[in-house]
Amino acid sequence: MLKINGLIALTTVSLFGLTACGGGGSSSSVVKKDGVFKDSNVSGLSYVSGGQDGVTDSSGGFVYEDGEDVAFSVGVVALGSGAGKAVMTPVDLVTDGTLASAEVINKVRFLMMLDKDNTPSNGIEISKKVQAKAASWTAVNFAAADFPTQNVNNIVTSASVEDGVVHELPDALAAATHLKTTLLCANAGAYVGSYEGTESGNVALVVNPVTGEVAGSSYNPDNEVSVEISSTTALDYDMGLEFVSAEDSAKAFSGKLNSTEDLSGTWENSADTSQKGTFSAERLGGESDAVYRYTVPFTGGDKGLFTFDVDKSNNVKGSTYSVSTNEESEITGKLVDNKLTAKSADGTEIDGVLDEETLTLSGVWSNVTDLEAGSYVGGGCRLN
Secondary structure: OOOOOOOOOOEOOOOOOOOOEEEEOOOOOOOEEEEEEEOOEEEOOEEEEOOEEEEOOOOOEEEEEOOOEEEEEEOOEEEEEEEOOOEEOHHHHOOOOOOOOHHHHHHHHHHHHHOOOOOHHHOEEOOHHHHHHHHHOOOOOOOOOOHHHOOHHHHHHHHHHHHOOOOOOOOHHHHHHHHHHHHHHHHOEEEEEEEEEOOOEEEEEEEOOOOOOEEEEEEEOOOOEEEEEOOOOOOOHHHOOEEEOOOOOOEEEEEEEOOOOEEEEEEEEOOOOOOEEEEEEEEOOOOOOEEEEEEEEEEEOOOEEEEEEEEOOOEEEEEEEEOOOOEEEEEEEEEEOOEEEEEEOOOOEEEEEEEOOOOEEEEEEEEOOOOEEEEEEEEEEEOO
């Protein structure tokens, strides 16, 4: 297995490779990109971006033109628009929107209410019947103080009739909690890269999907020194997703998530502040059809990180990563009846058990060729 000095901290990985159904005009000068709309993943939303238009697919996917806004709607109900990017949420549809904005929360409530199976945590599906019926609805003012008592009640009744279930408008607290959980999972995971300055080396950071804290380790190949990066101030979506290492970190890293795909910032030696520089890292792994994602640190004859993406058929794909060598090895396997069986390309065999309630994954690994073995434990979150 890959050799590593230093243990990378606990949590999970989450990344979005995206596809969508869409159409519209085309031009050799137009750059089309894939995105996903999340409040959980939302399918059945109409969208327009430049010459691209369509309906978000089962994963919430859409196509947007680079540099253009994307406008989303349900029938005649306009949800708003925002600059196109890989992951968009209700926050992006409100100018200066935050998790505390009443307009943002009302849009979350509206989308949660429309979910066909009334279980937004597993993804929000707006049925084709509701999509068609929505053409006859009237517009909604999501910024209105009397939002719940407008024509929204009529829409709730209409959606219930079309789906044959009783839809209800969730309260603001439930909506805020749901959105925060969605955003934490979207940004959580492993980010690997390098740091430079008065010294240089590899860096691996992991964003916790429950707390939003960032932890990990750096490794200097010149002196073979590994430094643990202590848990940081928790990421705050309304504060630009910034983080700062805990005061006891030997090498303090301060930065921000630029997107769900990368982060960057500065570092400084806590004992000698003249030793400093910059760092950048990109997300490790990620499958477009992943339903659950996990990142777990492993120890034993070797130390490092496993990442696992689990699809709806319980197939597992992932990576091993060594911060000392900056090398990866592909993982494939299955997760059946909460039991993990996987193997990496370098011959490492991995077995484990998933606690379905806490989403904690733990187990053992071994590599007969290298005569190494050990254990691991970590967490994860549900993407859809």
